[in-house]
Amino acid sequence: MSENPLAFMMGGSPSDQIVPPKGNATWLTGTASGAMAFIAVFALTLSLALGHLADYWSLDLAQSATVQIVAEGEALDLQTEAALQVLRTTPGVASAEIISDASQIELLTPWLGEGISTDTLPLPRLINVQIADTGLDGESLLLRLKAEAPDASYNDHSFWRAPILEASNRLRLMVAVSLGLTALITVIIVVLSANTALASNQGIIRTLRLLGARDSYIAQAFVRRITLRATFGAGVGMILALIAVLFFPSQPQTSGLLSGLELRGLDWVYPLVVPVLVGISAFVASRMAAHYHLRREI
């Protein structure tokens, strides 16, 4: 077997001539590798895009908080003013603004329907807090709020962020399992096609043995062909998958759940690894299959 993998891939090995150029096994290898690479690139892209989406949602929620004051009459206004004072003097708070009743009704309309009246539905006073990049000391803020506005509560949105992060991590795990299964299926297909190629060329192998060919020489002819077909097929599959990725929804300009499924910057490099990995897997798997097959006979 060639010691230099690059020479193995690039060089026109003399052993190339001994295997007939046509065969179902090579066609099968190329097509199956292409399909597997398409799935792998798609899964990889989905994983990366989900990561970005989760980061986006998590970051968005982490940089805001809500103060809620449940009181009535004059107490509500006094505690609101006190809470705003506390917030505006707290390091790490970028801004603190009261969410108007109109805005609250607008947010509730999709859930409760039109015609909501503050006369029939008492609304708490909500203050939207934007947190600076430096972050803030939530516990200290809570203590000060309790002292100045006893009916105020502070929500840093961690309740919402946790399930998003958990869902994101689970999806990534599923994608990793999918990639692993795809790799396993690719290896199985390569081994099967290597065995098919060897079996369908048994006459040639027998002749080569009688002429004094080493196992490594015979194997090289089959391994090189299968590896090149698998790599080429995977390359085509990767390109098709990347074209499909271009049609993903792009920037998360809306708050839709699937917005922002796209590759960014260096993300585009990762799919390029797939054909290389398929090629390496095909080389190792077909080499092992060929040597196992050839060693069964003298």
Add this chain to the structure above:
Amino acid sequence: MILLNNAGFSYGPRAILENVNQELAAGSFHFLTGPSGAGKTTFLKMCYLSLMPDSGSLKIFDQEVSELSREQITQMRRRVGVVHQDCQFLNHLTVRQNIALPLLVAGKNIEDSMENIEDLLAWVDMGDRADAFPEELSGGERQRLALARAVIMDPEMIVADEPTGNVDWEMGQRLLTLLVELNKMGKTILLATHDLNLIRSIKGRVPAKVLRLKGGNLSLAGAQL
């Protein structure tokens, strides 16, 4: 060259060869005869290391074959040229490429051997068929191509399994003449055939012996031809 000592071979429960004792000296010419199914091909396969005896001893080139590594078997096969009745060519390669195949698998430079290949093509009278493919050849041409391929590596022994089985008398004689020439050059020849006329026709050309295989036993038949 080849020494068998109580060698035997079985396909499952069926014994093909039993307690075969025979020596084929270097430079000798042997015919191997026997009825169909007697085990001629099995015997030849043991001689060109495609099968190993499952009992007794077989020495080729003074080496016990059961003690050989895979690499040593490969090296030893290069010292034996084989001509099959069905030839076993690579049909997607031309006549010239098929002749060069043993050089290719041995890692030799084909360019350096081109003159040798052309000489061999001329020797088997196939210079004008060098670029043809095996499936385009007649039976006689295929056998001559097989012989040319068998000798390209300058082997010490030629093993031929019914090479004249599918050709007419004249072509059989041409092939025999080529084998006689090789024997005169010092090559050991082992030729399996059931054509007694072919065997008789060698009389007076080279000293040859006839081995008869029957019932799993090998014996020397009659006097030297």
